[in-house]
Amino acid sequence: MLDITDLRVAIGGRDVLGGVDLSLQQGQVHGLAGESGSGKTMTGLAVLGLLPHGARATGTIALEGRDLLGLPQKELNKVRGGEVAMVFQDPATSLHPMLTVGRQLTEHMRHHLKLGRAQAREKAVELLGKVRIPGPSEAFGRYPHQFSGGMRQRIAIAIALACEPKVLIADEPTTALDVTVQAGILRLLRGLCDDLGLAVLLVTHDLGVMSSVADQVSVMKDGLVVETGPRAEVLRSPAHPYTRSLLDSLPDAPAPFAAEPADGAAERSQEDRRADGKSA
Numbered sequence: 273m274l275d276i277t278d279l280r281v282a283i284g285g286r287d288v289l290g291g292v293d294l295s296l297q298q299g300q301v302h303g304l305a306g307e308s309g310s311g312k313t314m315t316g317l318a319v320l321g322l323l324p325h326g327a328r329a330t331g332t333i334a335l336e337g338r339d340l341l342g343l344p345q346k347e348l349n350k351v352r353g354g355e356v357a358m359v360f361q362d363p364a365t366s367l368h369p370m371l372t373v374g375r376q377l378t379e380h381m382r383h384h385l386k387l388g389r390a391q392a393r394e395k396a397v398e399l400l401g402k403v404r405i406p407g408p409s410e411a412f413g414r415y416p417h418q419f420s421g422g423m424r425q426r427i428a429i430a431i432a433l434a435c436e437p438k439v440l441i442a443d444e445p446t447t448a449l450d451v452t453v454q455a456g457i458l459r460l461l462r463g464l465c466d467d468l469g470l471a472v473l474l475v476t477h478d479l480g481v482m483s484s485v486a487d488q489v490s491v492m493k494d495g496l497v498v499e500t501g502p503r504a505e506v507l508r509s510p511a512h513p514y515t516r517s518l519l520d521s522l523p524d525a526p527a528p529f530a531a532e533p534a535d536g537a538a539e540r541s542q543e544d545r546r547a548d549g550k551s552a
């Protein structure tokens with residue numbers, strides 16, 4: 273679906289990505305791990321054409337064979353938020369506080385999908401249901417501050433999905449959330465990936481997060497992918513010393529690496545139960 277080859281990014285003459293290779297498949301979650309500053313976010317931003325001003329990027333980012341790096345700005349605008357969408361760490365900053373959830377969902381769809389008002393509303397309510405917001409019709413008219421952090425992240429995910437993207441880049445989507453709601457968001461992402469056939473790039477510094485949902489795992493260090501492979505292989509028998517050191521540095525390594533199925537047999541969180549409309 274998306275093939276990144278030899279991606280190099282320099283900002284102010286300094287190399288921040290030194291030749292990244294990464295491949296995302298349809299219906300798979302690809303976890304991208306690595307310490308702070310290793311280049312995870314830059315890789316995601318490069319795919320979206322959102323690198324900081326003055327950054328120079330070379331290599332290829334091929335979306336179904338079409339190189340995004342070579343696209344004119346106008347074409348890239350269509351791809352961004354259309355074929356490729358992003359979920360950021362903090363829903364409080366990615367959602368507009370003054371606009372209703374419905375407006376944020378439908379404006380996006382009306383612009384990208386050219387839907388009429390009624391059609392867009394219908395699709396928005398359907399999407400809110402899909403991300404398991406209780407009472408989607410009522411939620412449509414509410415403002416972001418009327419929801420909990422976890423629910424706001426679900427709404428941000430609905431907005432990202434509004435234009436039926438093929439690729440979803442989720443950059444630390446659970447880091448800003450209370451630990452009790454993190455698992456629910458990860459399960460939601462996993463389910464959406466399976467149901468919609470999305471190719472998901474899950475950026476996280478947390479190998480525990482990765483181990484619960486990713487199919488493939490890549491590990492970055494100093495602007496390079498130093499190891500990549502199926503989750504179980506990379507996490508159980510890491511080939512690169514840096515991956516081993518990341519695993520060793522986990523406070524309690526065994527827990528997240530228990531052979532839990534990717535669709536999550538873990539206890540359902542309170543937030544999840546609320547999302548189902550049942551009592552917590």
Ligand SMILES: Nc1ncnc2c1ncn2[C@@H]1O[C@H](COP(=O)(O)OP(=O)(O)OP(=O)(O)O)[C@@H](O)[C@H]1O
Nearest residue numbers: 283288306307308309310311312313314315324477
């Ligand atoms: N706006 C910017 N201008 C210049 N350099 C930047 C900018 N943003 C990030 N960098 C540099 O690019 C490199 C990669 O940063 P990046 O944010 O991709 O790392 P990361 O792995 O996502 O880290 P974190 O987990 O802390 O977000 C770092 O050395 C960082 O200092």
